[in-house]
Amino acid sequence: MILAVTIWLITIVSTVLMVGKYWWFPEVASAHGGDLDRQFMLTLVVTGVVFILAQVGLGYAVARYRDGAGKVANYTHGSEKLEVIWTVATTVVFFAMVIPGQSIWADLYLAETPEDALRIEVTGQQFAWNIRYPGPDGEFGRLAPDLIDDEGGNPLGLDLSDTAAQDDLVLPIMAIPLGKPIELLLRSKDVTHAFSVRELRVKQDLVPGLLIPIQFTATRTGRFEIACAELCGLQHYNMRSFLEVLSEADFAQWLKDQAEE
């Protein structure tokens, strides 16, 4: 009986931890984030029901069928009917939950990038973020790895002999305009990093040798922390930057200010 009560208590506390939302998601700040959160909540409800039923059932069985005087165990090898029922039921429930959720992933990763998306390049390195804007010409200039010079202020190896490179803006922080589709082009100079911003519900590895695009649209203004989410070495826990979501006018001003500095 103590075991049954303990299992039930654990079940209640675990449920309260989830239902009470004491430690929870930050308020969402991207267009796809709402769908993602809803899929999470749907999964939480379905798995929560499975979790509670199984734990309560386990506790009940232990309490109800505890050995005692005069008790006889039921001699049975099972029931094919039950096996079929719970196999079919779990298959249906699990797939019915998982399959529709794939459309969120498809919207995020398989959809065409809108023509008017603002393209920003993000390059990770131990242990800093380099954010590059293409400048007024809308084109990223050429990069040459042998020109890379962190101390000399050219962390990306921007080749200024290329005219497209001359107006490129390389910054340690990022700002984006509210409500405009953003395409980030992710790359890394050294090891694998991951770009993550909690509020945007965005996370993606930066893999050396690959250029990985991701897209999203911000839906509320604010200043969010960019964190590295893939172990990249000693200062992994310290690899931080900021992403500011600004109104379109503020963003234009910000970009101008940065270019002048």
Add this chain to the structure above:
Amino acid sequence: MAEEVQTHAAHHEAPSGWVRKYVFSTDHKVIGIQYYMLALFSVLVGVGLSVLIRLNLAWPGTEISILGTLFPEGAPGGIMTPEFYLAMLTMHGTIMVFFVLTTAPQGGFGNYFLPIQIGADDMAFPILNMLSFWVTFLALAVIMAAFFVEGGAPISGWTAYPPLSALGEIAGPGLGTGQSLWVVSIALFCVASLLGALNFITTTIDMRAKGLTMMRLPLTVWGWFVTAILGLLAFGVLLSAGVLLLLDRWAGTSFFIPGGLVVSDQAIDHTGGSPLLWQHLFWFFGHPEVYIAILPGMGAVSHILATFARKPVFGYNAMAFAIIAIGAVSFIVWGHHMFLSGMSPYTAIVFSLTTTAVAVPSAIKTFNWLGTLWGGRIQLTTAMLYALGFVSLFVSGGVTGLFLNQPAVDVYLHDTYFVVGHFHMIMGVAAIFGIFAATYYWFSKMFGRHLNEFWGKVHFWITFVGVYCIFMPMHNLGIGGQPRRYAELTAFDFLQPLVSLQQFISIAAFITAAAQIIFVANFVYSLFKGRVAEMNPWRATTIEWEVPSPPPHDNFGGKFPVVYRGPYEYSVPGAEEDFVPQTAPDARGSTG
């Protein structure tokens, strides 16, 4: 017990010399105990490391003078450095996954009990078996050496993703000699596991007693058999990946290192490799590895639930097929570790669906465990408590898998503490509970003496409540966005509200870790002073309970048993006792 002398049943004498008997032994029972002791040593190291990890996570920068004395380089002045933290984390994961979760259930209990349960006098290839253990031992010695070399243990995590793990010291401390030793150790471990897997498979197919058909095997044997098949197919891949990584490190090849890298302002002289290739090879091994850790536990738990519910396993066929199904599907789910790795986003959907499929046989197992308990006559021995704890933890750790298998949801949860909570719950503590259940169940057979039940129960209660206090709140940390593998939580504003929860987890971890002293003390004391065990203390049905405790060198004294029925004939109506041994010719269980 019915016995029949078969023509090939040559009774062989135990070797007489101490070295041949206890060190370089070919007796599967001695090798099983050697594996178990190796895992016990490793788990103590692994738990010790986790205590240091928890200390630094909850109270970073705290001066603890004893640490400064113990680790003058890792914690100068008593304050842990980030590289020390990451080295502890890497070694904790590596030691626990390889040297505890892979060795104890399979190399330990599998070696000891598989031959006995199928009525064989030893493994098919005893010398290979001995070799398998000693290569594992060598692998452990090599990885332990990483603590003591210049630069210390590697900081690249147990997954050792290149380029971080491939570039050498330039990428960070511990990535020189320490990382090389890590790769060599894992490669050796793979070789040993391949030898072991061959042995288990051959033995199960070839050496079963007369009458012991596959569908009469104890579910433990099914667990070990399928685990061995997974090991045979998975460890070879990791071995080759390890060799390629060593070539990248030592021979200047570029399997995993792309061109144009610049690390700390220095150009790297490699070209053309792919970091994702390692991830594919690693996880092609790594996901089956999860089941290598847990399938033997599933087998043992089914076995123990039946024994102490005094009922046949509910749905034996479904249970055996579920083990096979989990094993088969485990080879086509590895991409769910890589949704955000940069691989084609189309494949994510395929891997998501295959991973959902693996949840079905897992659910079937849970239903059947409940079915086994239902209508039983449950005896709450320590072994049974741990088996019940396993079922509870398996459910808790299993349901969270249904979040992480969805790429969209994984976008947020990937590499957060939600993942840490999930895998610790299922492949960590659920698997450990399987090992504990098996230990309390079989100790008496292995050593001829019982573990103390009272202290066993004390150990269970603290551990059971403790692991829930540790790993359940981790899911909330993940929902709060806490990334994995951060040496400190000091740099980010959003982590500050999570610190109090981290501190709670650390306190729970210290108490739970301390409770393991009870287990070790009980283990050592009972080896010498425990209550002497009879042949069949649990009144169980399978063959290991028909031989003395501990069994003689060739298990059966030259006479092989014959099997007449399935493995879990408990509470058979009309039988003399509430169990009918597999070897009893008479359905009423008369052994006369």
